[in-house]
Amino acid sequence: MEKLLKVQNVEKYYGNKSNITKAIDNISFDVEKGEFIGIMGASGSGKTTLLNCISTIDKVTTGHIFIDGDDITKLRGNNLNKFRREELGFIFQDFNLLDTLTCYENIALALTIKKEKTKEIERKVLEIAKKLDILDILNKYPYEVSGGQKQRVASARAIITSPKLVLADEPTGALDSKSARGLLENFKYLNQSLNATILMVTHDAFTASYASRILFIKDGKLFNELIKANDTRKEFFEKIIEVQTLLGGDLNACF
Amino acid sequence: MLVFKLSLKNMKKSLKDYAIYFLTLVLGVAIFYMFNSIDSQQAMLKVSAAQTEMIKLMISMLSFVSVFVSVILGLLIVYANNFLINRRKKEFGIYMTLGMGKRQISKIILIETLFVGVISLVVGLFLGIFASQFMSILVAKLFEADMSEFTFVFSKSACIKTCFYFAVMYLAVMIFNTLAVSRYKLINLINANRQNEKVKIRNPILAVLIFVIGTLLLSYAYYIVAVKTNTLREEKDLIKPILLGLTGTVAIFWSLSGFILTTIKKVKSIYLKNTNMFVLRQINNKINTTVISMSIICIMLFMTITILSSSLSLRNSMQGDLIEMTPVDINLEKIANLPEVYKNQYGKEKHTTLAQREDSKIPISETLKNNGLDMSVLKDIVEIPIYTQEDLTVEKFLGNKFNEIKEEFPFLMYETAETIIKVSDYNKIAELYGIEKYSLNEDEYIMLCDFDSQVQIRNKALASKTNDLEIAGKIYKSKYNECKKGFINMSTSHTNTGILLVPDSCNLTDKNKEKHFFVANYNATTDEGKKEIEKIFTDLNSNLIQNLDKNGIEIDGVSKITLIQSSLGLTTIIIFIAIYLGLIFLIASSVILALKQLTESSDNKERYAILRKIGCDEKMINKSLFSQIAIFFGMPLILAIIHSIFGIKFALNLLSGLTKTSELIPSIVITTIIIGGIYGAYFFATYFESKNIIKEEV
Numbered sequence: 001m002e003k004l005l006k007v008q009n010v011e012k013y014y015g016n017k018s019n020i021t022k023a024i025d026n027i028s029f030d031v032e033k034g035e036f037i038g039i040m041g042a043s044g045s046g047k048t049t050l051l052n053c054i055s056t057i058d059k060v061t062t063g064h065i066f067i068d069g070d071d072i073t074k075l076r077g078n079n080l081n082k083f084r085r086e087e088l089g090f091i092f093q094d095f096n097l098l099d100t101l102t103c104y105e106n107i108a109l110a111l112t113i114k115k116e117k118t119k120e121i122e123r124k125v126l127e128i129a130k131k132l133d134i135l136d137i138l139n140k141y142p143y144e145v146s147g148g149q150k151q152r153v154a155s156a157r158a159i160i161t162s163p164k165l166v167l168a169d170e171p172t173g174a175l176d177s178k179s180a181r182g183l184l185e186n187f188k189y190l191n192q193s194l195n196a197t198i199l200m201v202t203h204d205a206f207t208a209s210y211a212s213r214i215l216f217i218k219d220g221k222l223f224n225e226l227i228k229a230n231d232t233r234k235e236f237f238e239k240i241i242e243v244q245t246l247l248g249g250d251l252n253a254c255f
Numbered sequence: 256m257l258v259f260k261l262s263l264k265n266m267k268k269s270l271k272d273y274a275i276y277f278l279t280l281v282l283g284v285a286i287f288y289m290f291n292s293i294d295s296q297q298a299m300l301k302v303s304a305a306q307t308e309m310i311k312l313m314i315s316m317l318s319f320v321s322v323f324v325s326v327i328l329g330l331l332i333v334y335a336n337n338f339l340i341n342r343r344k345k346e347f348g349i350y351m352t353l354g355m356g357k358r359q360i361s362k363i364i365l366i367e368t369l370f371v372g373v374i375s376l377v378v379g380l381f382l383g384i385f386a387s388q389f390m391s392i393l394v395a396k397l398f399e400a401d402m403s404e405f406t407f408v409f410s411k412s413a414c415i416k417t418c419f420y421f422a423v424m425y426l427a428v429m430i431f432n433t434l435a436v437s438r439y440k441l442i443n444l445i446n447a448n449r450q451n452e453k454v455k456i457r458n459p460i461l462a463v464l465i466f467v468i469g470t471l472l473l474s475y476a477y478y479i480v481a482v483k484t485n486t487l488r489e490e491k492d493l494i495k496p497i498l499l500g501l502t503g504t505v506a507i508f509w510s511l512s513g514f515i516l517t518t519i520k521k522v523k524s525i526y527l528k529n530t531n532m533f534v535l536r537q538i539n540n541k542i543n544t545t546v547i548s549m550s551i552i553c554i555m556l557f558m559t560i561t562i563l564s565s566s567l568s569l570r571n572s573m574q575g576d577l578i579e580m581t582p583v584d585i586n587l588e589k590i591a592n593l594p595e596v597y598k599n600q601y602g603k604e605k606h607t608t609l610a611q612r613e614d615s616k617i618p619i620s621e622t623l624k625n626n627g628l629d630m631s632v633l634k635d636i637v638e639i640p641i642y643t644q645e646d647l648t649v650e651k652f653l654g655n656k657f658n659e660i661k662e663e664f665p666f667l668m669y670e671t672a673e674t675i676i677k678v679s680d681y682n683k684i685a686e687l688y689g690i691e692k693y694s695l696n697e698d699e700y701i702m703l704c705d706f707d708s709q710v711q712i713r714n715k716a717l718a719s720k721t722n723d724l725e726i727a728g729k730i731y732k733s734k735y736n737e738c739k740k741g742f743i744n745m746s747t748s749h750t751n752t753g754i755l756l757v758p759d760s761c762n763l764t765d766k767n768k769e770k771h772f773f774v775a776n777y778n779a780t781t782d783e784g785k786k787e788i789e790k791i792f793t794d795l796n797s798n799l800i801q802n803l804d805k806n807g808i809e810i811d812g813v814s815k816i817t818l819i820q821s822s823l824g825l826t827t828i829i830i831f832i833a834i835y836l837g838l839i840f841l842i843a844s845s846v847i848l849a850l851k852q853l854t855e856s857s858d859n860k861e862r863y864a865i866l867r868k869i870g871c872d873e874k875m876i877n878k879s880l881f882s883q884i885a886i887f888f889g890m891p892l893i894l895a896i897i898h899s900i901f902g903i904k905f906a907l908n909l910l911s912g913l914t915k916t917s918e919l920i921p922s923i924v925i926t927t928i929i930i931g932g933i934y935g936a937y938f939f940a941t942y943f944e945s946k947n948i949i950k951e952e953v
Contacts, residue, residue, distance in 0.1 A: 057868075078872055085870030096865045100536040108527055113871050118523045157869065 004164060004197050005031035005054070010063035012049055012220075023049040024060075025220035031165075036191040036198045038211030040240070042247070046220040047201045048169065054199065055088055055167050056080050068164055085114055089158030089166040089196075093173035095150045097142040103153045104129075104138040110157045128156045131194070132186055148179030155186060159196055166190070168200040172207045184210045205244060209237040216243055223247060258359060262366040265346075272342060274940050275849050276335045277375055280421075282842055282933070283328045284379025288417045289387045290317050290835045292410035293394060309824030310394075313831060320832055321420075324839050329424040331846050336428045338850045340364070340435055342857060347436070348444030357436050364432045372425040376418065383417070384409055397827040462513025469506030473897075476500040480905040500898065501554070507894060508549040512539040530871065530879040537862075537883050541855055548851060549891055552844040556895035556930075557902060559837045559844075563926040564899070564919065565906040566833035576748045577822055582688040583635070584777045584785065585792060586745050587812040589619050591640065591768035614808050616765075619773040622810065626802035632788045633775040637687055639680035642767040643672040644726060649753070652702075654722035656715055664712065675726065675755045675763065676743070684743055684774055691741065693756055699734040700724060701756040703741035705749040710738050713753060724755075727762040743772060745813050747822040789816050841930060844891070845937035852887055856880075856945035863949040880945055888938050 012024040023046045031037050041047040052058035054065055056072055065072050067087060075083055089110075090096075097106050104125060111121045129135045132152045137145050142153070151171060158166050168187070172180035188210055190196045202208050210233070216224040224243050228236045266273070294314050347360050391408060476499035479486070486492065516539045519526050526532055593607050593615035614622055618638050624630060650657050650669040661669065678701075682692040693701055702717065704710050714737050716722050723732045742751035757763070777788040791797045792814060803810060866876055903919070 078874075081870060081872035085872075088870070090868060092868070096868060098533065098536075098862055098865055100540045100862070101532065105532050105536070109530075109532060110869055112527050112529055112532060113866075113869070113875060115529065118527045121527050122523070 002033045003030050004033045004035075004068060005199070006064075006066040007050075007054070008064045008066070010050075010053060010060050010065060012046075012053060012058070013061045022220050024053070026063075027217070027220070027222050028063075029215060029222065029225075031197065031199060033197055034191070034195050036187065036210070036212045037200070038208040038214040039199065039201045039217060040203060040205075040208050040214055040244070041217035041223075042203060045217045047203075047217050049220075050217065051167055051169055051199070051201045054165075055090065056084055086161065087164045089161060089163035091151070091154050091158045091166065091168040091171045093170040095142070095147075095154045095174070097150055097154060097157075099142050102139050102141055103134065103145065103149075106142070106153055107138075107157045107160055110161050114161060124160055125156075128160050131189070132156050146179065147175050148182050151175060151179070151183050152186060155183070155190070159190055159194065164197065166196050166198045168198060170202055170204075171200065172202065172204060177206075180207065205237060205240045208240055209233050214240060214243075216247060218247055258362050259366060262363050262370065265343075265363070266367055266370060269339075269343070272339060272944065273371060274944055275846065275853065275937070276332075276339055277371060278936065278940055279331060279335055279842065279846050280371070280375035281379040281382060283332070284376055284417055284421060285383035285386060286835070286838050286842075287321065287324065287328070287420065288380055288383030288410075288413050289390055290831070291321060291416050292383070292387045292408070292413035293317065293390065293831075295408050295410035295413070309821070309828065313824075313828040316828060316832060317835065320835060321416075324835065325420045325424065327839055327843055329427055331843055332424050333428055333431050335846060335850055336368070336432065337435070338854060340432060341854070344439075344444045347439065348441060351439075351441050351444065357439070361433045361436045364436065365429055368425060368429055368432065372421070372428075376421055380414060380417065394827075397823065397830060459513055459517040462510040463517060465506050465510035466514040469503045469510060472499050472503035472506060476503060477901045481901045484905060484908045501550075504553055504894065504898075505546060505550045508546045508553070508890075511890065512541075515539075530866070530875055533862075533866070534879045534883050534886075537859070538886055541851075541887065545851060548847060552848055553891035553895050553898070555840045555844040556891055557898040559840045560895060560899040560926060560930065561902040561906060562833045562840075563837045563929065564922045565903050566830045566922075577819060580742070580748060581745045581815040581818050582690070583745070583774050583815065584788075585633075585775055585812060585814045586743075587619050587773040587775075587810050588641075589615065589622065589771045589773075589808075589810045591615055591771055592766065608807060611807050614806070619771045619810065622803075622808060623799070626799055626806065626808070628791070628799050632778050632791065634778040635687055635774075635776040637683045637774045639676065639684065639772050640768045641770040641772050642675040642677075642763045643769040644675065644763075644767060645672060647673050647675070647724060647726060647755075649673060652722055652724065652753075652755075653712070653716045654719070656719055656721075660712055660715060664708075667712075672769075673753060673755050674769070675757055675761075675767070677759050677761065677763070678756045679759045681741070681743070681754070681756055684772075685741065687774060691739075693739065693741075695734060695756065695758045697758055697760060698729070698731055699758070700726070700731040701734050702738045703751060703754040703756060704738040705740050705742055705751045707749070709752045713738050726755075726757055727764075727767070729762065731757065731761075743774075745815065745818060747818055786816065789814055793817065838929070838933070841933050845934050848888055848891070849937045849941040852884055852941050853944055853948065856948045860949055876949070877946060880949065881942060884938065884942050884945060888934070888941075892934065 007027060007029050010024055010027050011022065014021045014023055025046075027050065039047045039050065049058065053060050054072075056075065060073050063073070070083075072080075072083060097103075098109070101109065107125050107128065108121050111124060116124075125138075126135070129138055132155060134149060134152050134156065137149055137153075142150055145153070151174075155171075158168075171187075172183060175183060184207060187198060187200070191198050191212075198211075200207070200211060208214050212228045214226040215222060216226070224246070226236070226239055226243060231239070293310070350360055350363075351357075387408065387410070476496045479496045479499070512535075516535050519531075519535060526535070593612050595612070596604055596606055598604055614625075620630070620636060620638055630636075648670050649667070652673055653660055653669070657669070661667075678693055678695050681703075685692045695701065702713055704713055717733055717736050717738065720733070720736060723730050725731075738753075741754065741756075742749070743754065744751065777785045779785045779788055791799055792812065794800070863876055863880075866879075867873075907919075
């Protein structure tokens with residue numbers, strides 16, 4: 001299969017000469033097109049830093065990140081913004097919807113800033129809304145809809161631009177378990193039916209169990225890798241818990 | 256010492272936040288100083304005694320206005336300071352969690368206020384002293400005084416006054432701050448940045464409806480002031496258009512954003528382009544919550560524009576009148592046929608001497624000669640008698656229209672006898688004045704009148720053609736069915752309330768003589784020479800005046816020079832006060848707008864962060880911020896400009912009715928420069944400060 005994302009010996013340091021923190025310590029991995037990959041780790045393990053580097057919000061100290069063959073660590077200025085706008089889709093823990101805009105407008109905004117044609121915008125928004133079952137809330141404001149619906153609007157906004165890669169940072173973090181399940185079913189749909197490549201950061205085993213492959217990170221290093229293959233989700237979930245126990249529990253390995 | 260260091264560091268860090276506050280203080284100080292330093296600016300002017308009086312009057316009026324101005328500035332400073340304090344709530348919260356007491360926080364703010372105060376005072380004074388040098392030139396120009404020589408003026412009294420007034424204002428700010436800090440609760444300070452706003456949405460149909468109503472109200476108000484100007488005679492007539500204007504303005508701002516949003520939403524190609532959608536929603540959201548302040552700002556801007564441009568052109572139009580109304584150097588008049596006892600103008604009985612009675616029978620030129628005037632100082636002398644006929648009053652002239660007119664204008668003096676002049680006498684004066692001459696048939700008369708309201712009244716009577724008059728035993732009829740233009744008395748504006756021109760053959764006797772009227776030019780070619788001759792007639796110590804006084808002879812008169820000086824003085828005072836207030840109103844509205852926008856920007860940091868996250872580049876974000884602020888600043892200005900077009904038209908109608916549009920252009924240009932400068936400065940300061948605010952981490 002085609003390699004969409006290639007992370008090559010990436011390191012990220014914080015601090016100054018006398019006191020260096022390695023947030024990411026020599027991580028390499030590949031993501032293939034159409035994969036649904038999860039990144040797990042305790043807080044402080046470097047998973048969000050990694051996501052930020054991939055999403056070009058943050059810069060790597062050394063190493064390279066290729067998306068579809070382009071080295072994004074070499075991008076600067078407006079090219080960086082263009083790349084982010086056109087090749088990536090984001091889903092955040094706290095939705096990040098604009099409260100002054102209706103759901104429809106929130107989704108459309110992702111297209112208007114790409115200077116898409118008006119007619120296309122209408123068609124695409126309705127199409128994606130139908131798929132994610134949010135047609136009837138399109139004219140409502142974010143504060144008028146539930147958390148799950150908000151996250152579905154955010155997902156719609158993330159994938160409406162047909163990005164090469166969808167990055168999700170703790171997407172279920174602010175949802176109750178029922179909404180979380182609904183959202184993850186949507187992710188599965190996006191991944192399997194719409195063929196979106198998804199990279200999801202989470203520390204929740206249940207959320208992670210929807211992925212097809214999981215990378216475990218500890219102290220900035222790649223610690224383990226789990227592939228779902230032909231397991232059922234329940235079996236996969238149990239395997240995740242096992243690795244987590246090995247990692248030192250859901251929390252920190254402080255003892 | 257820690258507190259002191261902290262304050263300094265804070266100020267350095269939040270220097271950009273202070274920009275608006277600082278700008279306001281500096282402008283306030285500079286303007287305050289400028290207008291209060293006028294007294295010392297006469298130093299470099301050669302002014303006459305009359306002008307000195309005028310300048311004194313102006314200074315006392317300006318200092319009176321200054322009290323009002325200082326109240327406005329004080330409120331503005333407290334408002335601006337309040338914004339700064341609110342922005343730093345979180346910082347204070349952190350201090351408090353670290354165990355710093357409220358008193359210490361108050362101390363920090365106190366030191367900061369003091370610092371900003373002192374620096375802005377110094378900078379403002381510098382700017383004011385510099386700008387007041389230009390003021391001197393303006394004063395000189397407006398008073399038409401000569402600049403004796405350019406000296407650098409510094410007014411110690413104005414400087415002390417400025418320092419005192421602003422010290423009081425800063426004190427108020429300090430008290431306010433201390434009060435504000437003492438009411439803080441830690442939990443609110445820590446959570447100060449969290450804000451969750453529900454979006455208030457106006458019903459789009461209602462918004463469109465209200466917008467249409469607002470437009471109609473305004474159009475009607477405009478129609479009243481601009482087209483039906485003559486229906487607005489008394490103050491109470493003005494209430495209607497003012498109320499209509501106010502309601503219309505509020506209605507427009509209430510509905511404008513909803514109206515625009517509803518309209519533009521229909522045009523998908525605009526709405527779904529770049530960040531337009533976001534910008535429109537932002538404005539819609541903002542204006543909904545600021546209807547009242549937007550309306551107030553709009554009205555203040557309207558007043559600024561109208562006051563500035565109409566007062567500046569008031570001078571032009573008054574000057575135009577002045578040149579037309581002062582064709583010769585001097586007018587003199589003396590009562591003819593003094594009786595033994597008469598009532599003077601205060602209603603007091605006066606007994607006359609034989610000498611006085613004898614003198615009242617001879618012409619003024621004779622009297623002047625008899626009292627030692629060398630007649631060679633005058634040239635172009637024309638002297639005519641003015642007649643009256645006891646039973647020929649205004650009431651009689653109005654004829655059968657009298658009752659109707661009296662009902663409308665109950666307070667006019669209808670029992671005054673009409674002034675009568677023989678046509679050839681009038682033509683002699685008209686020749687000298689360079690105004691229109693008239694001719695009459697044996698049985699005709701002409702009514703000359705140029706005072707607007709009198710013209711209206713008299714025209715009503717003349718149009719009815721029923722007012723044939725009996726003068727000296729013969730019936731005369733009016734040659735025209737309206738008043739004609741003309742005057743004999745010089746004045747600062749058109750004030751001739753009525754002169755009857757009759758044929759020379761009219762049988763008026765010496766007994767009908769009411770006054771001797773005397774017109775002449777000074778026999779000098781230079782301004783200096785004319786001023787010397789002027790002294791003979793105005794200086795109380797001159798030979799002529801001493802002699803007349805000794806002989807108890809009263810001669811009234813006006814001269815071109817005194818008329819020009821008093822008129823200039825008056826308009827100049829109006830202009831100065833107008834500019835002063837105009838500037839303050841302008842600053843006030845700019846500050847309120849700027850701070851509203853900045854508060855908005857800091858509340859909306861999060862929204863911009865989201866835009867950034869979904870891939871908007873900085874250019875796009877800055878563009879959307881710019882258009883938001885531009886619309887926010889532009890809307891009240893645009894409506895104010897529309898208001899002003901009609902306001903200025905009305906003001907000019909009211910003041911003279913003569914100003915041509917072309918005369919307005921220079922004052923409009925100046926107004927544009929002033930408004931563009933100050934409003935523009937606040938606009939850009941707001942934009943750059945907002946840019947900084949939205950760059951901050953959420």
